[in-house]
Amino acid sequence: MDIQQTIFALRDELEHHNYNYYVLDNPTISDFEFDQKLKQLQQLESDHPEFFDENSPSQRVGGGLTKNFETVVHERRMYSLDNSYSKDEVVEWEKRIKRALGEIPIVYTCELKYDGASISITYENGEISKAVTRGDGFQGDNVTRNIKTIKSVPLKLKGDYPDKFDIRGEIILPLAGFEKMNAALIEIGETPYANPRNTASGSLKLQDSAEVSKRPLDCLLYNIAADRLxxxxxxxxxxAARGWGFKVPKETQLCTGLDQVFEFVDYWETHRHNLPYETDGVVIKVNEFQYQDELGYTAKSPRWAVAYKYKAEQVSTRLNSISYQVGRTGAITPVANLEPVSLAGTIVKRASLHNADQIEKLDIRLGDEVFVEKGGEIIPKIIAVDLSKRPANAEPVVYLTHCPECGTELVRSEGEAQHYCPNFYGCPSQIIGRIQHYISRKAMDIEGLGGETVALLFNNGLVHNYADLYELTVGQVIPLERMAQKSAENLINGIEKSKSIPFENVLFALGIRYVGETVAKKLARHYKSIEAISHASLMDLILVDEIGERIAQSVVSFFENPQNLEIIKRLKNYGVQLEIRERINPNATNKLEGKSFVVSGVFEHFSRDGIKIAIEDNGGKVVGSISAKTDYVIAGDNMGPAKLEKATKLNIPILSETDFQNMIS
Structure with a gap:
């Protein structure tokens, strides 16, 4: 086989595996094998640029910058849907249809309404030619480069497809991916995203497609538009679209009559909470294209379709006050303090107002009666003000100008939504927050020392930064509130033990802005020591895998600060691990190469960490949660029933401790 044939064959094979993994959720090769084939393709394409193809699987990693998104006119308008909020309104909609079509039996297609960012993707001769956001329905932004990074969007189609057509759908952010992104932001002291829909929409307009490729976006398709179908x-x-390679949700159902439609609506009102992505209703469409053509469109919407929207649980309560929280990076978050009210099974007392722009947009005032619902049915949010109940003397909120903790004047950088307190080394909330982060479980994991105790230590003048922890004595700690001899000794012993915590944890613990747990591991393994990182230039850092300019700049700024360098010098003198200790296992093998494992339960011969080390020493990969791509679950005593049920449902082999020992022996 010549080079060109090899490249073409690899592209076809990788697209097939992408389809199996991201569309069918049924991978047929391991991640390791896929990565090896992708590297082979990338090398061949690099050596033979004459065979470059913009729709090659190798291009999904992105890397191009789009400074200004081109405005593109839709060849076929993207209409919005009429919404209904009751079954009576759906009945009225059907009556209008029957008045137009006559009393004929009508079959409906019922689809879940996905809460994402609408997209229209044009395919010509089986390949993507452009992808355009909905915009105003008549024209939108060309985001083709970013859409190509989404793994569930086929770059080339299979089967018997039209020469040219548009396919419409929603770009969504699955809940698990959204929660993971927010956890990473919280780790580095940043404000989490408000909801999956806005995050997905914002992702499409990122200028760097390489950044888009890192986000776990998905694409669900639901409509084909062409001259002749x-x-x-x-x-x-x-x-048919599913057969061509598109991810078309399987929840779609044919319904003969409204009784079946309402059964579908009622079923998913409850069961939608088990789906991996957000849905906010059901779209009901007349199934026959002939009837759709007869019914036509209003100025805004198709007459042959209607969206039944589920009502988010909503309550009203009084806004008593607004307080301002200071994060460990200095970010200011306004919080609405509410008259306690029951909402979706919990008592809600507070709701984030996010930033000054949000307060201005809501025109919220103290004493207002406000409507609260759970955004994404998770996070309480204020959605509106009941102006009919506004007190006559209510004054507009004047946003805080100085830090509530230290009195420093706040700053707001151009392009940023949040205000910040710049008093990084003098603001008590920031100092306490950084120390609390330093001692946390995923960082230095200091036993016997909690967040409240850190605040006590600071307020009593015993610590001013995390290096001060290593100078504490039992005698200094005992006088603190709720502290006795034994607990004081445990605290000091916990601090002492932290000196053996691995370097990658220490790097995360330092609290460098944007350096979360994963980034800290990458930097630690690349540079091996804090000294090497401190001398790395901006460009050196950017060249490290998955380290972008924003992270690199933050790292450089951290090590340019003399106070940080002094603290690190002290940590080194106290014996904290500031370089990687190479751990050599003479019995290491590659027996588990390409295999991923979930570890659950309590084991007789291994600790949890010990069994994970054994997996990695033998070439395997430890993952945190069970999915279709998990190869094995190693189950000890007291394995969680939910994990067991999921593993069984996905037919994932479950190994005992003995099975695992036999596997690596």
Whole structure:
């Protein structure tokens, strides 16, 4: 086989594996094998640029910058849907249809309404030619480069497809990916994203497609638009699109009459909470294209479709006050203090107001009666003000100008939504927050020392930064509130033990802005020591895998500060691990190469960490949660029933401790 044939064959094979993994959720090779084939393709394409193809699987990693997104006119308008909020309104909608079509039996296609960012993707001769956001329905932004990074979007189609067509759908951010992104932001002291929909929409407008490729976006397709389609119905078209390689949700159902439609609506009102992404309703469409053509459109919406929107649970309560929280990076978050109210099974007393722009947008005032719902049914948020109940003397909120903790004047950088307190080394909340981060479980994991105790230590003048922890004595700690001889000794012993915590944890513990747990591991393994990182230039850092300019600049700024360098010098003198200790296992093998494991339960011969080390020493990979791509679950005593059920459902082999020992022996 010549080079060109090899490249073409690899592209076809990788697209097939992408389809199996991201669309069918049924991988047929390991991540390791996929990565090896992708590296082979990238090398061949690099050596033979004459065979470059912008729709090659190698291009999904992105890397191009789009400074200004081109405005593109849709060849076929993207209409919005009429919304209904009751079954009576759906009944009225059907009556209008029957008045237009006559009393004929109508079959409906019922689809879940996905809460994401609308997209129209044009395919010509089986390949993507452009991808455009909905915009105002008549024109949108060309985001083709970013869309190509989404693994569930096919770059080339298979089967018998039209020469040219548009396919419409939603770009969504699955809940698990959204929570993981927010956890990473919280780790580095940043404000979490408000909801998956806005995050997905914002991701499409990122200028660097390499950054888009790092986000776990997905694409669910639900409509084909073309001059001539070889189908009679909506349902047939979805089945065909699935066969061409598109991710078309399987929840879609044909319904004969409104009784079946309402059964579908009622079922998913409850069961939608088990889906991996947000849905906010059901879209009901007349199935026959012939009838759709007869019904046509209003100025804004198709007459042949309607969206039944589920009502988010909403309550009203009084806004008593607004307080301001100071994060460990100095970010200011305004918080609404509410008259306690029951909402979606919990008592809500507070809701984030995010930033000054949000307060201005809501025109919220103290004493207002406000409407609260759970955004994404997770996070309480104020959605509106009941102006009819506004007190006559209510004054507009004047946003805080100085830090509530230290009195320093706040700053707001151009392009940023939040205000910051710049008093990094003098603001008590920031200092306490950094020390609390330093001692946390994923950082230095100091036993016997909690967040409240850190505040006591600071307020009593015993610590002013995390290096001061290593000078504490039992005698200094005992006088603190709720502290006795034994607990004081445990605290000091816990601090002493932290000196053996690995370097990658220490690097995370330092609290460098944007350096979360994963980034800290990458930097530690690349540079091996704090000294090497401190001397790295901006460009050196950017060249490290997955380290972007924003992270690199933050690292450089951290080590340019003489106070930080003094603290690190002290940590080194106290014996804290500031370089990687190479751990050599003479019995290491590659027996588990390409295999991923989930470890759950309590073991007889291994500690939890010990079994994870054994997996990695033998070439395997430890993952935190069970998915279709997990190869094995190693189960000890008291394994969680939910994990056991999921592993069984996905037919993932479950190994005992003895099975695992036999596997690596």
């Amino acid at each position: 070889p189908f009679r119905t909506q349902f047939e078209s979805l089945e």
